[in-house]
Amino acid sequence: MSAVQTTSPAPDDTRERGPLAEVLFSLLRSRTFLVGLAIVLFWIPCALFGEHFVPYDPLADDIINALAPPSTEHWFGTDQIGRDVFSRVIVGSRDILTVAPLATLLATVTGTALGLLTGYFRGIVDDVVSRILEAFMAVPGVILALLAIVALGTSTATVVVLIGLSFAPIIARTVRSAVLTERQLDYVAAAELRHERALYTMFVEILPNVIPPILVETTVRLGYAIFAVATLSFLGFGIQPPSPDWGLSISSNYGMISGGFWWTVLFDALAIASLVIGVNLVADGVHGALND
């Protein structure tokens, strides 16, 4: 064979399998997806039940025993007020795994609705909404977030709304371009030729067909939501103490890093890394499965 190869896959003879089963099948064959799923599935029970099986109360201080290095007693050491880092890392998944998915959900719902509207109606609706969304996206996200949070103050709800709304235009853009493609397809014309109402056409005819890109975008956004929540917490704008949240822990312990108290931040950093990578591997897998 020459070094050149092409991708065009041979036609697949999978007529008999339903589309859903096919996607599942190809997901289960994707190693990236399975690894990602394993990571995510590790953290979900930690978030839900972590506090029942960790060795210490993640909030219990032991100030006299603060900043103890990792030992058999405290596997990951203790932090500035003597809390067990291991327990905090395990339970620390809870808030981020609440806030990020909620934000993503908000972004997905809003973005999908906006994308459907703009893509379906085109014309003025599209122009106006799209311009606004573009303006939104042009301002660097972190700065926008900072301004908003400085203005609105910090609360979990603010973070959810903020991330949700700042991701919504991105999802809207994806949905819109998918809808624009769908809009060209003849089944939409066929629906018009049945005098279907716009809402019916949008939600019953078009929406199911743009689910795959939405699904991909949502999983990708979930990764970024985790990214964003962690970053905001790190900047002190996200999740609030005493939550053992990872970004927050890093933020409050980062000052100690030059003193060699590495255990107060390393494990949290690794935890964020694993979760973000996990979600993105899942996203990658979903993307692969839905685009094959």
Next chain:
Amino acid sequence: MTNSAKAENALELHDLSVAYRVAGRNRAVLRNLSLNIGQGEAYGLVGESGCGKSTVALTVVRYLPRNGSITGGAISLDGKDVMKLDAEALRRARAESVSMVYQDPGKALNPSIRVGLQLTEIFELGGITGQAATDRAIAMLNRVRISDPLSVMQRYPHQLSGGMQQRVAIAMALANDPSMLILDEPTTGLDATVEAEVLDLIVQLRQELSTSILFISHNLAVVSNMCDRVGVLYAGMLVEEGPTDVVFNDPRHPYTVALLRCLPSGGKRKGQGRLDTIPGFLPGIGADIKGCAFADRCALADERCRTELPLLYDLSDERGKRLSRCHYHDKAQALPRATPSDVAPAPKPAAAPVLRVAGLNKTYASHGHPLRAVKDVSLDLWPGETLGLVGESGSGKTTFARLLLGLVPPDDGGTIELEGKALAPKLENRGDDQVKAMQIVFQNPDSALNRSHSIRHILGRALKRLAGLSGKALETRLEDLVRSVRLTERHLAVKPRQLSGGLKQRVAIARAFAGDPRIVVCDEPTSALDVSVQAAILNLLVDLQSKEDVSYIFISHDLGVVCYLSDKIAVLYLGRIMELGPSEDVFSGPHHPYTEALLSAVPKLDQTEKARIRLDGEIPSAANPPSGCVFHTRCPRKIGSICEEQVPPLAEAQPGHTIRCHIPYAELARLQSSTPPQEVPSSQLIACQNGFG
């Protein structure tokens, strides 16, 4: 297979097997394929989509997709074993002895490199550089009938038209004077007139060069015109091979026989009986085939066919060497019809047209310029009648259909009357009855059927909205509807993608008929389908028409299909009707010079006609149409400045037959019956009866 001297054959495939790896399993695409192409010979490879034609081409140049692999056999190119070549030798072989041209020239040329460099780099490979290479490139472009090679060389591919691009691609392929030229559907996707030009070019080049050609096409007529010998491929196997005229006139494999019967060729019309069809489906790739691959679809097949793989029987006779992979090759032509030939009854005469269109215009804005997609179109459609719309791409056929349906609002001024009542220009302003009275069958069922919905949902919804049915009544009607398009209950539960193209189109047809429409617009409903499936769909449309007394507006670029189905033809050019009349009159002529050219461009299966009326130049842009007669820039029968200055009227040539031309009807009749313009030999009256590809 004979084992002749190597030098004799430009290409030899011996027992070639190729498989694609899909979902972890190797699936056979080519099965023990053997064929030889002699020096200077043109060999045609035909077959339906999915039979492995293109894989043959890619295997010869060793450019299989990543998941493809040669699982057995040998390829010998000019006596060299291609499989044994190392990378450098393979590169040299590609540089020196084999070239390939494929579908979609727009993609085959590098978009970011000037045409000139893309050509000269080939000469540079052979050590010719600088001005010499440029000269060679100019010569090459001249050879492919490009009149202004220097300027073309300065351009980027996107600045050339599709026809020009394909010429450049051919020039590139021939630049190294290959001994083997592989043409893989080189004209598919091009307009009929452009296709004709490209095919002419290839024929001429064949005469000038000694290149052997492997010509791959799904179009039997094209192959019959281009090739000395033809091989019929089915499920990766060669089922029949022989001299082209012999195979097409005296096929010896039931598949070839059936394939030929499916074509609405020979000017066949719906009033003359149904087309034959091929039941069943092509085996999927990698399917486990025990006996004859065609056995499941063959009315002649018996137990032996199903269990014993037929050999390639050597049927050579005085007409040439031929082979057929059928146990009963002698009986092949006795293949019973899969579809009875009974004729549908003619429509009852009606008192008033169901649709009247008068002065319909549609202007789009294109970069600030008005683009008249449809200009001043008026016509009537009678109940039970089929109006065929023909014309090249960009002629406004589809826009016109969408205007009728209200999917696109027309410019102010024109009127559309349905059963005597004016239709609102916009769909949302039309009444429910009006909406359901006019429905459409789209070209591409994948686009027309919502892939997320089950067939039951798609049809049920149509019945609910268009027929106003619900509950039990809906269920009953649904069953009827499904039966009427020859689907079964079983198909209702599935989603469109689980159906084949033909079945999907049946669903689309069923949907169009859900509300008892008066008019169904058929927008190229069979162009995405293989011929065997196309026949079934055409039959279905005819049946439904006679049963439901519905009128069709039938859009197609395939004149054979239009001819088969239509009672009346409208020929469109740049959004204007050039000719309108009963289909027999339009096809038999005398006709508008444009119609004449269109008809002439159609490749004919029976090779009766060699010369063509060539249209010069490109279709002008609708945003900037030529003055006077819009066709004057390409018209081979242009009579003078009047054509450039005055818009010809749509004059009635015969009752019901109007032509938009300055040449009087009688004169047209005289011209077209005597000397065709340019080099076309005499006495080739192109008529519906004479046959279309």
Next chain:
Amino acid sequence: MNKNYRILDLIRRNRSPHENHLIDGLVDGRVSRRDFIRHGSLLGVSLPLLGRITAVAGFGGLPSLARAQGTPGATIRVACIAPTATIDPVTTSDFTGFVLLQQAGEYLCVGGPDLVLQPVLAESWKSNDLGTVWTFKLRKGVKFHSGGEMKADDVAASIDRLADPASSSNALSVFKGILQKGATRKVDDYTVEFHLDTPNGNFPYMLSSDNYNAIILPASYKGDYEKSFDGTGPFKLEKYTPKVGASFVRNENYWGLMALPERTEFTFFNDEQSQILALQGGQVDMMNAVSPLAGIVLLNDPNFNIISAKTSAHNQFHMRCDSDAFKDPRVRRAIALCLDRDKLVAGLHKGRASLGNDSPFAPIYPSTDASVPQRKQDIAQAKQLMEAAGAGKGFKVTLTTERYIDIPEYAQLIQNWVKEIGIDLDLNLLDQGRYYGDAVFGKSNWLDSVMGITDYAHRGVPNVLLAAPLKSDGTWNAAHFKNRDYDALVSSYIAALDLEAQKASAGKIQNLLLEETPVIFGYFSDLLVPTAKGVTGVQPTAMGQLFLDKASKA
């Protein structure tokens, strides 16, 4: 202890009654030696004299401010947090700002270590008997960097400017109700009188480094301080670049002892961590200060010294006395009883702090009544109090506070402690701007929140801390504490010139606040100034100013 009464009598002869009372207190043992020095300096008794008095009274000599002479000519490089605003003596309010002000500028007097007021530009001061008129004698021959001699006009203008409501003075809150614009009067070129609205026994502190805005500028000062840093100090400005840093060179015409270092360099950093890194990396020789949490890194490192000074800096943990949750003082006391103050000092501050006893009276103040019992953690009693107040089941409440130094950790510790008595504390951590808001009632999280923690800097005297955050009309009364008895006690405390009288009021105030507990004072943190090993002679004030004129590098 040998008490030489004869010499004491001699000394007494020229002293005011207040001064004599103080001396009597010392002799009788009512006043400790430290308190004596601190309070004596306040009353204008010169330090050598005080030294003499204590030596005579048998306490040994006064620790000298000027330590062993180091090598001259060093360049001392100091890491500071970047100032948050323009450096201007009138408006500056941030830590680095007043450290820089004091490099080139000088005060009439400074609060040295242990709150002893040392004369600087003033040679001495004294008040009338009521404590309403204070007379300051100025040092002669002091020259501004710009050339002119410092005279009473300059002092009067400088202080008047700060008392002028139209000048955006940051010191306005200090002088409010005490010193009006125009109440500073020149007597002669070297004497200035201050006419107070009300008697104030601690007034000199308001003109000392404790009121960091009160540096003496030429009378002609028109703003643009950053261009010249004109002043009288031992260093003069070499270069100031906003957001980057400042450098100073030795003032060769200094009126006093010539500074040892050739140059000083102040480099601005965005946060403590970078300062620590710079110190560790040898880019700077010292930091102007470090918080105990961040400084932990340096505490155990033999390459660094940490100069620590007791201060009255603290965090006030207030509970709104007019809120449903905290209107019952028993609930407030219960919460105060939850705090494990020993742990706060030992753990959170690694011992570099003093226990707080829920009143502004830090152990460092001479007037603090040390006999008032220290409040300790007592969960059982706290629970009883909660039961008694009908809140035995506990409740949920939000603690609003600022994200500043150790406050988040403090808040989290509190959160854990009050859990024991069933109080479920939600934390609402805000950045400082948001927490303080407009700093007026109704527009400030600080002043409006039900419960909050607020940082307070060191004060040389507790007056402001007693009034503004706790008096009924206090502008910073976040606890909304309104208690007439308390107001009266504070007024009498402030008016008292006599240490014993002050102490008596203090004791009452302390007890009242223990009973009422509108604000919990958990601890008073030390000022920590880290220096690289080998840097000597650095003298911080409890307020945070940094005297580098005696500094040297090994």
Next chain:
Amino acid sequence: MVFLGGQVLPGNVGRAILGPFADQRAVDTLNHTLGVDRPLLTQYATWVWNFVQGDMGTSYIFRSPVAPFVIDALGNSIKLAAVAFVLVVPIGILSGVVAALNLNRPLDRIISLGGLSVAVLPEFVTGIILVLIFGVWLRWLPISAAWPRDSGFFTQLYYLILPSLPLFLVLFGYIARMARSGMIEALDSDYTRTAVLKGLPWRTVIWRHVLRNALLPTITVIATQTGYLIGGLVVIETLFRYQGIGSLIVTAARGKDFPMLESGTLTIGIVYAVATLSVDFLYSVLNPRIRLGSDQ
């Protein structure tokens, strides 16, 4: 938008300067002196008018012209971004190309998965891990970007390595992935097939036919990343205590320093626009389809 943001920012300027414990009268006086007690619209109009004339205004907080601050901060940010960019563009593209040429082989998997992983990690996470490795454990690199005053070019560069690495990694992931998919698409294209079947040497095919088409989308990605880069800088500047435009804006927002906030944000906007425009320009130079339009 920033103007609206400015309206809702809490606190007031005088208070921010004088601190919470200053007397209200002083705060009011200061606000009046600064002109911040005027309606925001007036302030905004004044500021816009001056900005158009090239004057960024005077910082409320520092009471000196804004321009030097913004220029300094921007300079610092650009230094940091430049270090990351200079490293990442060639390395990212090269990795993407190498990965595509080794499609589905281990090298490709390492580059794609590695690229994906580092691209999605928050900068502060990669930053901290890098700081721990290179700053705390190995002690090779300084963990703060604040270089000593009057440092030379190389010292500054040395201080910028660690801060630029997280940016590098994130961008690396994006660019390598884009380059890879662009390459795959180009390699799979018909025109590449044409080139190969012409018998051109492999090298010529890649250099002449594949690369240019493959890298066009990558260039767009690089452009869109400037927006990200500015956002990412805020975090990096916080993490490494670097005085860039991001921290300038955050500080200004906290201090309600309106002219500073406006100028900083607008500067970012301008940088973003300039980057986008120049990339559009580059793109059109490289892509004849845009440069020449279509004749048809």
